[in-house]
Amino acid sequence: MLNRLTCFPLAFFIIFSLAPVPLTAFEPSPDDRALLNKIERDTLQYFTRFSDKMTGLTKDSSRTGSPSSVAATGFALAAYAIGASRGWIAQDYAYARILTTLQTLRHKAAHQNGFFYHFLDVRTGKRVWGSEASSIDTALAVAGALLAARYYPGTEVEKLAQEIYERVNWKWMMNNSDFICMGWTPESKFLPYYWDSYNELMLLVALAIGAPAFPVPPRAWERWLRPEGNYNNHRVIYASTGSLFTYQFSHAYIDFRNLEDLGNNYFENSREATLANRDYSMSFSGRYQGYSENSWGLSASVGPGGYKAYGGKPGGGIQDGTIAPYATLSSIVFTPELSTKAARFFYDNYQKELYGNFGFKDAFNLDKNWWANEYLGIDQGITLLMLENYLNGEIVWKKFMELPAIKKWIELTGLEKRSASPVLN
Amino acid sequence: MISFSIVLTPREKTMSQNRRKHFFINKPLQIRFMLAVIIPLFLINLVALAGLYFGIWSKVLDTFSNEQTLNDLVTASRMVEYEQARHPVASQDFSSLSFFKQTEKLSQRQREVFKGILDETNRSLLWKFSLLLVLLAWGTIFISHKIAGPFFRFSKAFNAVEKGDYRSRVTLRKLDEGHPVAQEFNDAMEKTDHLLSNLKTLTQEKDAPQAVAKIKEKLSTVQTSTNA
Numbered sequence: 001m002l003n004r005l006t007c008f009p010l011a012f013f014i015i016f017s018l019a020p021v022p023l024t025a026f027e028p029s030p031d032d033r034a035l036l037n038k039i040e041r042d043t044l045q046y047f048t049r050f051s052d053k054m055t056g057l058t059k060d061s062s063r064t065g066s067p068s069s070v071a072a073t074g075f076a077l078a079a080y081a082i083g084a085s086r087g088w089i090a091q092d093y094a095y096a097r098i099l100t101t102l103q104t105l106r107h108k109a110a111h112q113n114g115f116f117y118h119f120l121d122v123r124t125g126k127r128v129w130g131s132e133a134s135s136i137d138t139a140l141a142v143a144g145a146l147l148a149a150r151y152y153p154g155t156e157v158e159k160l161a162q163e164i165y166e167r168v169n170w171k172w173m174m175n176n177s178d179f180i181c182m183g184w185t186p187e188s189k190f191l192p193y194y195w196d197s198y199n200e201l202m203l204l205v206a207l208a209i210g211a212p213a214f215p216v217p218p219r220a221w222e223r224w225l226r227p228e229g230n231y232n233n234h235r236v237i238y239a240s241t242g243s244l245f246t247y248q249f250s251h252a253y254i255d256f257r258n259l260e261d262l263g264n265n266y267f268e269n270s271r272e273a274t275l276a277n278r279d280y281s282m283s284f285s286g287r288y289q290g291y292s293e294n295s296w297g298l299s300a301s302v303g304p305g306g307y308k309a310y311g312g313k314p315g316g317g318i319q320d321g322t323i324a325p326y327a328t329l330s331s332i333v334f335t336p337e338l339s340t341k342a343a344r345f346f347y348d349n350y351q352k353e354l355y356g357n358f359g360f361k362d363a364f365n366l367d368k369n370w371w372a373n374e375y376l377g378i379d380q381g382i383t384l385l386m387l388e389n390y391l392n393g394e395i396v397w398k399k400f401m402e403l404p405a406i407k408k409w410i411e412l413t414g415l416e417k418r419s420a421s422p423v424l425n
Numbered sequence: 426m427i428s429f430s431i432v433l434t435p436r437e438k439t440m441s442q443n444r445r446k447h448f449f450i451n452k453p454l455q456i457r458f459m460l461a462v463i464i465p466l467f468l469i470n471l472v473a474l475a476g477l478y479f480g481i482w483s484k485v486l487d488t489f490s491n492e493q494t495l496n497d498l499v500t501a502s503r504m505v506e507y508e509q510a511r512h513p514v515a516s517q518d519f520s521s522l523s524f525f526k527q528t529e530k531l532s533q534r535q536r537e538v539f540k541g542i543l544d545e546t547n548r549s550l551l552w553k554f555s556l557l558l559v560l561l562a563w564g565t566i567f568i569s570h571k572i573a574g575p576f577f578r579f580s581k582a583f584n585a586v587e588k589g590d591y592r593s594r595v596t597l598r599k600l601d602e603g604h605p606v607a608q609e610f611n612d613a614m615e616k617t618d619h620l621l622s623n624l625k626t627l628t629q630e631k632d633a634p635q636a637v638a639k640i641k642e643k644l645s646t647v648q649t650s651t652n653a
Contacts, residue, residue: 061503065496119504129504182511193511241510300510307503309510 026337032344033391039329039343040387043359044083046380047076048097052122055108056101059122062358062375067128070109070116071137074144075381077101078396081151082388085395095157098148102160105141106167112184114168114214116141132183132191135173139204140378142168143253143400150399162212165405170208170216178223180208180216197225199239202250202266209412210405221413226264229314232283234276237269242280242315244299244327245382247273251333252385254406255397260416271334277312278338281319288321290366294345296338299327301363301379304370321367325360326379330386359383448566451573458569463561470557478550482525482543502538521547575603579610591618620647 028036050059052068058076060069077098084094108125110117115138118131142165149161175181179194180201195201201224208216229238239246247270250256256267278296285291300309301324310318325346332339346354353371354361362372362379389396400406410417449455521543578595585593594614595607623643630636 063496063499064492065500066503067500118507129501131504243510307506307510 026340028336028340032340035344035347036332036340036387036391039347039359040384040391041083041086041088042357043380043384043387044079044088046358046375046377047072047079048083048089049358050375050377051076051097051101054100055104055123055125056097057104057109057120057122057125058377060119060377063373067119068122069119069137069377070105070134071118071140072377072381073101073105074137074141075378075384077141077144077148079381079384081148082384082392082396085151086388086392095152095155098152098157099160102145102148102157102164105145105164106160111138111167112186113172114138114164115173115184118183130185130187132185134183135180135195136182136200136204138168139207140249140381142207143203144381146403146405147253147396147400150402165207165211166213168211169214170211171214173208174216174220178219180204180220195224197227197240198237199241199246200249202256203253206250206254206409207405210403210407210409212405218412218414221409226262227314231276231313232279234272234279236273236276236314237264237266238273238314239311240315241300241309242273242277242298242311242313242317243309244274244277244297244311244324244331245379246311247334248327248330248382248386252330252382252389253396253400255394255401258418259410260418261413265418267334270331273312274331274334274338276314278335280312280317281323284319284321288319288367290321290323290364292345294338294341295323296342297323297325297328297331299324301327302372302374302376303363304365304368320365322363322365322370324363324379325354326362326376326383329360330382332386332390336390448570450570450577454576455566455569455573458572459562459565462565462568466561467558470554474550474554479524485542486525486539498538571600571602574598575601575607579603579607582610582614586614591621 046062047058050062051057051073055068056073056076057068057070058072059066060072080089080094080097083089084091104125105116109120110125110127112133115133115135117127118134118137119128120126121128142161145161145164149155149158152158170180173181173184175190177194179196181190182193182195183191185191195204205216205221205224209218209221226237229236251267251270256265256270259265259267277298281288281291281296281298282293298310298312298319300311301307301322303310303320303322305320308318308322309316310320310322310324312319325343328339328342328346332343346360350364350371354364356375358375358380360383362374362376364371385396409415520540522540575595575597578597582593582595591614594611597604597607620643624640627636627640627643630639
């Protein structure tokens with residue numbers, strides 16, 4: 001009898017300790033949920049306001065004179081579809097904007113073997129600022145196009161999105177190496193940098209492996225480094241910069257919760273990285289007044305000294321008191337409670353300086369009394385998609401994971417499916 | 426084999442004798458003089474240069490703060506910064522830009538651009554400033570030489586007189602200071618030399634009483650400390 005009594009709790013403990021660790025079942029208060037919805041809705045307005053009406057290309061930044069960014073344009077495609085599905089913008093309007101943008105990307109935007117140049121002229125779609133044909137930015141554009149296509153199946157949107165995807169010669173971008181090159185310019189040809197270590201590369205490699213045309217071999221997934229580090233008891237496969245966005249971009253589209261890669265779960269990895277990032281900034285709270293338990297988020301952003309790859313540990317750990325609220329919000333699927341509290345804190349305390357017509361501005365630094373006066377397209381995009389996943393039934397993940405390309409990538413790379421998903425709320 | 430010999434005219438000989446053989450003929454005096462001139466001039470130059478330097482650069486930076494220019498600059502630098510964010514570089518050390526508060530809010534690329542311009546300006550100014558210092562040093566040596574040279578020649582003449590050589594005269598270069606004094610000195614020496622020459626001649630006379638009387642007459646106009 002005694003044995004039976006002790007065996008049950010023991011078995012119960014063993015079963016639950018081996019099962020995937022669920023996220024805290026956190027439910028935001030109605031006020032907080034309303035705030036998060038407001039932020040997502042306001043963030044959407046960036047794309048309607050800063051995308052060219054004729055070409056659909058989206059500006060890299062809200063700053064005057066900014067060129068369009070092809071990655072931001074990709075986020076815009078996703079944003080319009082999401083906005084329309086939420087009833088924030090009219091369906092006809094969203095469809096027309098998406099169609100215009102895809103037609104520009106298909107027929108007008110400068111590209112090399114399907115890879116769009118990082119920065120394009122908003123009006124003409126021509127390459128500007130000597131930018132490179134960028135693999136990651138093209139992947140973000142293609143991902144946005146494919147997601148938009150999932151919202152409008154059987155339409156011209158789906159056809160164009162597929163054509164754009166099929167045109168990309170992913171294999172060419174490997175430049176006969178084991179990794180995908182970061183870019184190519186007509187002047188210098190292939191850049192001397194490759195996607196060879198953990199960062200935001202996962203979405204790019206997934207699309208490249210799962211591509212219907214010119215796919216890269218599965219070894220492009222296997223070979224990249226997975227460096228492990230530890231900060232404050234958070235074990236993380238980390239990106240060199242330690243910037244939060246590197247743990248977020250791929251997760252905007254791909255639901256990694258059920259996927260195991262060589263014993264690693266990148267969703268949990270991003271959660272650990274987020275917590276480590278927060279702990280890292282907290283360790284400087286005595287030095288920088290901007291850092292506190294509800295004020296955190298070290299990620300690449302504009303700052304008092306320009307755009308920098310701010311980040312935590314493990315990783316580069318560059319910080320100067322600058323916080324990027326977009327990064328805090330975009331961690332919401334990993335750390336719902338902490339991110340919600342931070343959003344509330346930022347909004348309640350810094351609304352006047354930090355919050356505008358298009359949501360939170362890019363960054364701020366209390367110690368230098370510096371407040372960004374601009375929004376960045378890609379930062380707006382990641383915010384919107386992560387909030388949508390969190391607030392609207394993981395809809396982006398659900399739609400994107402159904403793509404044949406993603407299924408092909410999972411199959412070819414041998415990623416194992418995990419039985420249970422951590423819950424978001 | 427052809428050989429040449431140079432024959433100097435008397436004037437050329439005089440000029441050759443008067444040519445500066447040493448820059449420092451009275452080192453302590455000249456150095457004091459140099460310092461007295463150089464330090465104020467140096468300080469004035471320094472203040473003027475610093476004023477110009479910071480004034481110009483503040484103006485340049487203010488100009489670049491113009492919205493239109495700034496936008497272009499920010500866009501250009503942002504392109505580079507994006508790349509640097511993907512491939513982080515080492516943090517910037519202390520540089521000449523650290524003196525300018527205006528650069529605190531500039532981006533890394535903007536700072537690089539300005540640092541390049543500033544370093545180029547600094548190099549140019551340093552070269553000119555060094556040249557200015559050399560010219561200043563040479564100028565003060567030249568000027569002090571015009572004063573120290575006459576002092577030296579007077580000193581030499583007095584030493585000769587002390588040793589009993591009343592033929593000594595002070596000859597100054599054309600542009601030296603103290604020509605009137607030298608002239609008066611030479612006139613005085615001329616008279617003294619003449620007097621002493623006459624006295625020496627009188628001592629040769631055979632008629633001693635008459636010679637003594639003449640000597641007394643000659644010395645009657647001479648004021649000395651034994652008059653009393």
